[in-house]
Amino acid sequence: ERLSNYVQSYPIKLIFPANVFGIKQPSETDVSSDEKNTSNYKDENVPLRTSTDFINFRLMDTDIDFASNEATPMSNVTESLQGFVADLEKTGCYDSVQVVLGRPKDEPSTSDSRQLDVILQEKNWYKIYVGGGIKQDNMSAISSSGMIPKVQFETSASLINLSGETDMTQLNYSLDQTSTPSLSLHHTRPLYSLLSGSLGDSVLNMDQGSKVGVTLKASVDTMDYEHIRSSRDNIQKIGVKVANNTVGSSTSGHGPGNDDIYTGLEWSLALRDVIPRRHISAPFQCDASPEIIAASGPNLKHSVVADYRLNGYLTNDRFNPSAGVDSYGGVEVAGPPGDVGFVKAWGGAAIH
Secondary structure, three states: OHHHHHHHHOEEEEEEEEEEEEOOOHHHOOOOOOOOOHHHHHHHOOOOOOOHHHHHHHHHOOOOOOOOOOOEEHHHHHHHHHHHHHHHHHOOOEEEEEEEEOOOOOOOOOOOEEEEEEEEEEOOOEEEEEEEEEOHHHHHHHHHHOOOOOEEEEEEEEEEOOOOOOOEEEEEEEEEOOOOEEEEEEEEEEHHHHOOOHHHHHHHOOOOHHHOEEEEEEEEEEEEOHHHHOEEEEEEEEEEEEEOOHHHHHHOOOOOOOOOOEEEEEEEEEEEEEEEOEOOOOOOOEOOOHHHHHOOEEEEEEEEEEEEEOOOOOEOOOOOOOOEEEEEEEEEEEOOOOOOOEEEEEEEEEEO
């Protein structure tokens, strides 16, 4: 314990900027040799798509003060670098992220300054998926009305980290058991990389600015409400979402990788066409309520949404909390040039 306390309090100063190296993927490594050992990462000379500037921007957003001449306790350095590694792994662009302090062969002895090496094992630049699943858009209706879930064919193609700044482009296509297709296109990347000159610099100068993400998205989908309100909604939508992290900008703060506080702002333009169910014996008549028939036809919604989620950040345990506070909320404002105008707010909280 005494030795552990000494190591944790040992002062260390890191040399900035960091060196960035790549290692081969497991499929490219000769298991019969010693290549799987990462100690020779400097000799492998593996080309990287990831930008060195991007990695150093992320390091500057940690709690380590690289500009200070004073050393930082090892415990603080370790904690900050662990968060840095976790953030990079959440992007989905890397099989592994490692950090090495000091040089493996010529450890500096005359100074407490240590070189920082970041070792990346990048995923392939593309990913193709073909499979099946349950249509997620109907899950709320299934739980409330006892509907039978719809099975669907799913396929997607992704381009990963092509620009070297953890950008991701994904095209999704699905076809459910009623032959209803869905198509969506998403592109996610750090916000500063879309802006040039002083605008990009102003984003980087923000607190955690390199993590701020933007997602451009477009989709064509059909929402099947025939079992609960006798209609179908054909929706064509485009939108832009900016969030305090790249993972949140593509997931709206839900799902894996969202264990930090999420805040987001989204602009969207959606064209919805409400199609009432037709009568079986008289197809020229509608088999729906007067309210549904009155709302049928196309309408345009132009809106801005601001929302947040704490994701259990202020609790003692995200998955099984016994102390702390958790909450979520948001507000949506719709108006011209759309056909509808409203202000909608929602939220919830839990105290443990």
